[in-house]
Amino acid sequence: MSAALPATLLASINQDRLWQRHADMAAHGAIPGPRPDRAGVNRACFTAEDIAARQMLVGWATARGFEVSQDAIANLYIRRRGTESSRAPIVTGSHMDTQPRGGRFDGIYGVLAGFEVLEALEDAGIATVAPVEVVAWTNEEGGRFAPGTMGSMVFAGQKSVEAFAEVRDTSGVRFADALAATLAATPAPITRPLPGVVGGYVEAHIEQGPRLEAAGARIGVVTGIQGMRWFEVDITGETAHAGTCPVGQRRDALRSAHAVVSALYDVTRDPEDTLRFTIGRFLVDPGSPNTVPNRVHFTIDMRHPDKATLDRLADAIPATITAAVAPCTATVRVTNASAPMVFDQQVVDRVEAATKALGLPYLVMPSGAGHDAGYVARLAPAGMIFIPCERGVSHNEAEFATPQDLTNGTRVLAATLLAMAGVV
Ligand SMILES: [Zn+2]
Numbered sequence: 302m303s304a305a306l307p308a309t310l311l312a313s314i315n316q317d318r319l320w321q322r323h324a325d326m327a328a329h330g331a332i333p334g335p336r337p338d339r340a341g342v343n344r345a346c347f348t349a350e351d352i353a354a355r356q357m358l359v360g361w362a363t364a365r366g367f368e369v370s371q372d373a374i375a376n377l378y379i380r381r382r383g384t385e386s387s388r389a390p391i392v393t394g395s396h397m398d399t400q401p402r403g404g405r406f407d408g409i410y411g412v413l414a415g416f417e418v419l420e421a422l423e424d425a426g427i428a429t430v431a432p433v434e435v436v437a438w439t440n441e442e443g444g445r446f447a448p449g450t451m452g453s454m455v456f457a458g459q460k461s462v463e464a465f466a467e468v469r470d471t472s473g474v475r476f477a478d479a480l481a482a483t484l485a486a487t488p489a490p491i492t493r494p495l496p497g498v499v500g501g502y503v504e505a506h507i508e509q510g511p512r513l514e515a516a517g518a519r520i521g522v523v524t525g526i527q528g529m530r531w532f533e534v535d536i537t538g539e540t541a542h543a544g545t546c547p548v549g550q551r552r553d554a555l556r557s558a559h560a561v562v563s564a565l566y567d568v569t570r571d572p573e574d575t576l577r578f579t580i581g582r583f584l585v586d587p588g589s590p591n592t593v594p595n596r597v598h599f600t601i602d603m604r605h606p607d608k609a610t611l612d613r614l615a616d617a618i619p620a621t622i623t624a625a626v627a628p629c630t631a632t633v634r635v636t637n638a639s640a641p642m643v644f645d646q647q648v649v650d651r652v653e654a655a656t657k658a659l660g661l662p663y664l665v666m667p668s669g670a671g672h673d674a675g676y677v678a679r680l681a682p683a684g685m686i687f688i689p690c691e692r693g694v695s696h697n698e699a700e701f702a703t704p705q706d707l708t709n710g711t712r713v714l715a716a717t718l719l720a721m722a723g724v725v
Contacts (some may be wrong), residue, residue, distance in 0.1 A: 341698025389500030395442030404700020458496030511693030521687025648684030
């Protein structure tokens with residue numbers, strides 16, 4: 302081990318404790334999986350399960366003498382004091398909510414890895430200059446109340462809490478009412494300001510993709526979050542009788558859509574296989590076996606970490622569609638757009654240095670999925686640490702990460718946070 306590493310802190314990171322905390326949290330919303338050791342979790346935002354998980358975390362924090370607090374959107378903070386209480390905290394964390402058929406690691410790993418660092422700091426008797434905090438962000442997944450990443454969005458000042466008040470879940474429950482109930486049920490004072498205050502941020506997360514496992518890497522040093530563009534495309538033709546209308550005289554919306562989709566796959570072909578291009582919904586009207594379709598509706602989700610490349614490819618979409626759609630017509634709408642987020646180079650360098658010093662094989666990579674870190678990065682230097690997950694499977698009960706990988710990521714996180722917070 303390199304002398305640059307905080308050896309006493311790393312020695313205090315307890316793999317069994319970290320694994321047990323994952324098991325304890327997984328009890329809140331446990332659902333069956335494909336095998337007993339691959340059981341899943343269904344813990345949507347502000348449900349009884351989410352509230353129980355919050356209460357459990359507060360209980361652990363209080364038992365260790367850490368300060369707990371909330372803000373008005375129920376982001377939950379656990380603070381270990383620094384020697385300079387006026388310093389903005391160095392923050393880590395992630396989310397505790399899951400997808401309806403989620404796993405035991407997405408989100409909660411970042412919270413528990415952060416909490417393990419706080420406990421290890423305590424066990425090792427290390428004083429930091431800046432406070433170190435763990436945050437559990439509200440509603441990252443967005444499965445019950447849309448959109449996702451509400452907590453970090455409000456923390457970063459991109460939206461107000463009130464903007465989400467009237468959002469309802471499928472059974473008609475208002476976000477504002479579920480929020481009030483959660484705040485009341487969580488034994489932590491509502492004292493934190495919004496937008497939030499943060500001196501630096503590092504989030505640990507499972508990769509949710511197959512790259513680390515395929516490369517035999519144990520850590521992903523995350524450089525940013527790729528940008529995204531969503532489109533909705535409508536192709537309009539004319540219905541006709543399938544038995545009588547000559548093919549040459551038809552305005553067949555599906556035939557035109559087929560040509561359009563082929564042209565789109567051609568124009569977005571990426572020899573480096575970095576671009577993510579997905580047509581995930583494809584609807585044909587009227588959907589009768591003996592009627593020529595008059596309408597096709599489909600969606601496009603495209604993502605790339607480089608802004609210029611994403612812009613160039615996304616800008617080519619409407620013209621590509623128009624050129625291929627004859628004899629039908631098309632309308633194209635952009636329904637969602639986010640620019641690539643590039644993390645602070647100093648934070649990325651610190652994560653890489655810690656990984657190297659620990660002798661862990663790693664990849665330097667962008668995040669394919671969106672994360673709370675993307676919003677926090679608007680306020681302060683931020684970065685992320687990925688660990689492999691089995692076959693890259695996530696948002697699935699079978700999601701799995703090994704105790705050793707959980708610990709590796711926590712060790713990198715500990716070294717990075719300590720460097721950012723400063724040792725007395
Ligand atoms: Zn997540």
